[in-house]
Amino acid sequence: MEITGKNFIGNTPSAKGANNFQVSNPQTGALLPTSFSLVTEDEIKELAAKAATAFKIYHKKSAAEKAVFLETIAAEIDALGDTVIQRAMQETGLPEARLQGERGRTTGQLKMFAKLLREGSWADARIDTAIPDRQPLPKPDLRSILVALGPVMVFGASNFPFAYSAAGGDTASALAAGCPVVVKAHPLHAGTDALVAQAIINAAQKTGMPDGVFSLVFSDEAMAIRLVTDPVIKAIGFTGSRKGGMAIFNAAVNRTEPIPVYAEMSAINPVILLPGTMAANAAGIAQGFSASVSLGVGQFCTNPGLMFMVNDAAAQEFLAVLNDKIKDIPAATMLSKGICAAYNDGVAKLKSSATVAAHSTATVHAEKTEATPYIFTVTQKDFISNKNLSNEVFGPASVIVLCSNVEEILEALQHAEGQLTATVHANAQDEKYMDDIVDLMKEKAGRILFGGFPTGVEVCDSIVHGGPFPATTDSRTTSVGTGAILRFVRPVAYQNFPQHLLPDELKDSNPLNTLRIVNGVHTRDAIA
Amino acid sequence: MEITGKNFIGNTPSAKGANNFQVSNPQTGALLPTSFSLVTEDEIKELAAKAATAFKIYHKKSAAEKAVFLETIAAEIDALGDTVIQRAMQETGLPEARLQGERGRTTGQLKMFAKLLREGSWADARIDTAIPDRQPLPKPDLRSILVALGPVMVFGASNFPFAYSAAGGDTASALAAGCPVVVKAHPLHAGTDALVAQAIINAAQKTGMPDGVFSLVFSDEAMAIRLVTDPVIKAIGFTGSRKGGMAIFNAAVNRTEPIPVYAEMSAINPVILLPGTMAANAAGIAQGFSASVSLGVGQFCTNPGLMFMVNDAAAQEFLAVLNDKIKDIPAATMLSKGICAAYNDGVAKLKSSATVAAHSTATVHAEKTEATPYIFTVTQKDFISNKNLSNEVFGPASVIVLCSNVEEILEALQHAEGQLTATVHANAQDEKYMDDIVDLMKEKAGRILFGGFPTGVEVCDSIVHGGPFPATTDSRTTSVGTGAILRFVRPVAYQNFPQHLLPDELKDSNPLNTLRIVNGVHTRDAIA
Secondary structure (H helix, E strand, O other): OOOOOOEOOEEEOOOOOHHHHHOEEEOOOOEEEEEEEEEEHHHHHHHHHHHHHHHHHHHOOHHHHHHHHHHHHHHHHHOOHHHHHHHHHHHHOOHHHHHHHHHHHHHHHHOOOOHHHOHHHHHOOEEOOOOOOOOOOOOOEEEEEEEOOEEEEEEOOOOOOOOOOOOOHHHHHHHHOOOOEEEEHHHHHHHHHHHHHHHHHHHHHOOOOOOEEEEEEEHHHHHHHHOOOOOOOEEEEEEHHHHHHHHHHHHHHOOOOOOOEEEEEEOOOOEOOHHHHHHHHHHHHHHHHHHHHHHHHHOOOOOOOEEEOOOOOOHHHHHHHHHHOOOOOOOOOOHHHHHHHHHHHHHHHHHHHHHEEEOOOOOHHHOEEEOOEEEEEEHHHHHOOOHHHHHOOOOEEEEEEEEHHHHHHHHHOOOOEEEEEEEEEEOOHHHHHHHHHHHHHHEEEEEOOOEEOOOOOOOOOOOOOOOOOEEEEOOOOOOOHHHHHHHHHEEEEEOOOOHOOHHHHHHOOOOOOOOEEEEEEOOOOOOO | OOOOOOOOEEOEEEOOOOOEEEOOOOOOOOOOOOOOOOOOOOHHHHHHHHHHHHHHHHOOOOOOHHHHHHHHHHHHHHHHHHHHHHHHHHHHOHHHHHHHHHHHHHHHHHHHHHHHHHHHHHHOOEOOOOEEEOOOOOOOOOOEEEEOOOOOEEEEEOOOOOOOOOOOOHHHHHHOOOOOOOEEOOHHHHHHHHHHHHHHHHHHHHHHOOOOOOOEEEEHHHHHHHHHHOOOEEEEEEEEOHHHHHHHHHHHOOOOOOOOOOEEOOOOEEEOHHHHHHHHHHHHHHHHHHHHHHHHOOOOOOOOOEEEEOOHHHHHHHHHHHHHHHHHOOOOOOOHHHHHHHHHHHHHHHOOOOEEEEEOOOOOOOHEEEOEEEEEEHHHHHHHHHHHHHOOOOOEEEEEEEOOOOOHHHHHHHOOOOOEEEEEEEHHHHHHHHHHHHHHHHEEEEEEEEOOOOOOOOOOOOOOOOOOOOOOOOOOOOOOHHHHHHHHHEEEEEOOOHHHHHHHHHHOOOOOOOOEEEOOOOOOOOOO
């Protein structure tokens, strides 16, 4: 398959604009082949019209039809074979095995939503049957179900060219919900996005989905905001920086019709190491931490950027082992020059207000966009008084807050902003602190871990990838796992409707055999 | 029980401010006893601190404890007896039977949420158990559940002194979710709110709930916005005007930490009368419509303010019968001078751009704050070109859009904004239009009706009282029924937690016997 550099206005390749860009290889600095055409106002209008028309057809496709569409997208992405992996490697500097794994996760997500649709109970069908002779007034027949919001705009993320991009979790969950999707390709991996977009279009055509069920554009910031404010768009999915996320959020809530924004933006994922477990296993925890913080050059939204521990003998041992592990970590290429420069800038700022506790001694080749881990220590007082120490530094950096006792840890954590994750390491000696600490972790984060490290986000029913602001702009949802479908739906109630005009999920006979709430009882039974 | 006119800063009556107001009786114009103290900055700070502390205790109360609290509130409201009904009659001009019914609905809602909590499955417990030997990486144990957002601020509504006020649906659902509540009393029925607040405080004290689990303030607009922007507040419930709702929404989304706003604001609830059913039953429908539009002097958010029909012989019969029914409807007292003036103003504006089709010939006593119904007709072209014809006129007014054919009805409906409800009347002759019409109704409204009229909102699992903007600021939710609890929660995932630190709903043994998703299967079974 060839990368043409054209926008996908629904099924139509389009390059009406005069402005183009190329992607460069962060490992070599070389510009990669293909020039990508920045989308124009005319093209936005065309795709908005197509998305609106597609919505009217697509949301009425049966669950089984949508499931086949999602599975066909997965098959088409697999069929891209090595071409897309090679392009992604060139665009992102990420290693082959990681990208292959990420593609597997991406196609796995699509198949997971297909399975969810076939089972059908996610749609939360609720039925209260009529009581015509109720006094003082008859009770009507009421039945409700979740329906699609409308076309959704998705912003691809720099750090996951597959799993959070053209066919990533936002796209998969929106399509599963019955919403057409418009993706803004990420400029750092536009070629990968273009290949995946073509795979989605192929799948749409093979399965008879309407033109406009999927579009992908290459866009500057102004035109992206233009699309956010288009009346056709009914929700936004975004993964990226706090600045970018807030610009989109502000545009979306100031529309004539405000719309939901699911922006995952910023997290430093605190890890609390309690003294009992530290006394027992400081070296082991240090080893696990050094692997987690440097995984993928720290380019994960769940990277552990903040640790709390009591400054005791175990902490000193922890720091010694950490230093020993970190010093040998090789330099590695980051996603782009810009991201690497921002990391170096973040590290420089931390150096001015915190103590370097560990860093790699590897040679850094700037021309290869390389970076190495930096771990800092600060006192609890400094942490509380200096808000900048809580800013996310995207990359393999972490700040360790040394506290006098566990009460100081709790106080410091109270000052942290909302997070994607919070982790505690504890053993039986730490039990007395656990109630307070778990309460606080729950208040601050969407996912809380007992032991381990937050990198690695399982895709399943029970995952929560989300959390209080500024981790996301909407803590009520998750962007990973089956729960993500709930972001793109709203309930509609049908009052006194005849059977033939009801959706299948609400018919007396329950032809899809979904779990429903019927007159207050959860059941798959038909209504006699 | 006595009305003191003091704010309830948690359990503490407080009147630190210099400014007061009294409520007047709309039927007589007389000022009612008791001066209400407007809340001050100091008092806001006190209640915010109390709400924050109360949250830490309250959200950990068991489902059974919260259920007893809600049931005790219902009992305490019943114990207010005739005192609160008489005060509400004096403050709102609403008839005794209606207020008694509304109180019953309010206590019924509290008991409904108590039942929901005891059953427990609403919390959406999801469990994926570990697979330690999975390749390439072990699968962790993940379990998720919905947890309370934090303190919620509720704005009481003018038109429902019980069901959407101090102990109304927003308060009941927020308390059920585990959130402390701060109510801004509605100035038109401050005494009713004060009595109900005292009942809630009594219940909190009797059931051992923390001071600050409930507060109620009398507030001007500036101080209300001050409270909306307090960092302690994590969500807002509002029922009222579009202007008021948008002021709150804008303040809430521009906070440092934006928060969800559930504002129910504006709806004209279109009713579509198709030609087949009109030919068969124009007179019967006209009779039903005249009763619905004038019910409670039209002071319902589900009042049918907009009708569409084909301008045929049946439409002329409909208008004749309507005129005949409407002309005899007696004048009735509206909620306040201000609301009555706004209604008269809205009617005057409609008179300038639409034709009066029916109105009551009853004498209107302005000194008794009385009003009468007005029904207008407009052409489809005028309706589409004049946006003002779609503005909500709160009260017994309605606009009938006369169309040339059903296609024109669809075109006109497409121009309508988001609605709480949409209704269609159809018979077998109208079947060919139904697919398109139901699709459009579903796109525009939160509840769609086949036959009947939208006034009357059933409280149950399957009700949806909500809808696309501007009906509400968040179409993803309902403010009535058990689903309302989902507005005040967010999911949290527990990774690799030991059993004793998990909430009961997520323990292997499933001690509360709730329905859970365990490894992809809906079940109440314990995990072996």
